[in-house]
Amino acid sequence: MTELIKTPRAGETLPVTAGKRTNPLANVFDELVRFAQSRSLFMLHYCTGCGAIELPPAMTSRFDMERLGIQPMVSPRQADILLVTGYVSVKTLKRVILTYEQMGSPKYVIGICSCTVNGGMYWQSYATAKKLNDYMPVDIYIAGCMPRPEAVIAGLRELMENIRQGKADSWKDYYRHYDHYLGHQQRLFGETWQTPTDVISEARHYGLFGPDTLGTHTALLEQHQKPLEALEMKVDIPELTARR
Amino acid sequence: MTKDLSTWLDTLLSELQGIEVRRKSSRRIRVDVQPDALPALLELLRGRASYVHLSAISCVDWIEENEFELVYHVWSYEIGSLVSAHTRIARNPGVYISVYDIYTPAAFFERDIHEMFGVFFEGSPDMSKFILTEWDGPPPMRKDFDSEAWVNAHFDFQDYQPDWLTEIEAKGGGVAVRPDEQRFSRRDVDAS
């Protein structure tokens, strides 16, 4: 499972292989961590479309998702999985991206329903975004209109298996190719589009800053980015006060 | 009782000038009316004939006749019947008067029609954006808005020739009819 590395002589640097730590014990530890991670998943079900109706049966007594170690969670900060359950309109997509960026890493995205794959039966609609993976990295798609709870559970099990094997790391892709994702977002939302999350700094923090993190689109973002400020509180509703 | 009321209503409507009344069934009446007479008709229906509930205002785009058709559906709880008042306005510039002062819920429907068809209602309390708050294209329900062209310009579709599919096809499975062959628009292109 793990291989012992020749002890380097003085002055030599330790050889580092990608994805594996040089300490033999760390590998064992990593595997344990991944196993533990795959057995304790908290999912945020952002109920975007009609496919969301299959989730209550998947969660409750008949199919009982909790026996797999998966639990619903109400806030993005505490969730590992973002379930996008159905068509995402352009307006909703903005909120989905905001939610996704708020989640702590590692994070996984599951696109449920044909609508997230390719627009589904809304392929011709001006309001529905096709192809969710243009805007954020998707780990698993569960196709169907709508997929049965069995399919949802099969998809989740596949994700668990991927996590255990260390294959579910598409979240890293968001940092490494941020320019690509931002480009698609800007195409839809206009060039002034921005989120409160500083993805580029986060990429540096996680050590995932790649050659495609920055690019023409992030340059555009920098031009338009406004510094974050607290929201102003207003209680004045002119229509109401005028009528009184 | 109900029968008496509907007879009474028929008499009332037949007295009015310049409108065409068609009784579709015992509970449904279609009235075609000139745009300048519509507010008066609604006033009458609401004030004297107990049609107090405006269920909906719908809009139809008759692009060939260059007209919008506005349909006001009003309901009476007492008679249990629905009157649909149809009127046609010019598509250009597409301006009409609001019936907000007669039926308050009209504000909601008028705002919606303004957003979806671009009809402007004079005197409506609020004509600002409602559902499509982040939309900057033309009113999408107009017949001359080409939804598919807009989609093709703004979105990409999934590739239906991926590698994993060739593997499945080698085993005898795969996609029976590819979506791009199935689309109506594509069928027309291939046929002509």
Ligand code: SF4
């Ligand atoms: S795939 Fe079907 S069930 Fe799912 S969101 Fe689309 S229309 Fe609804």
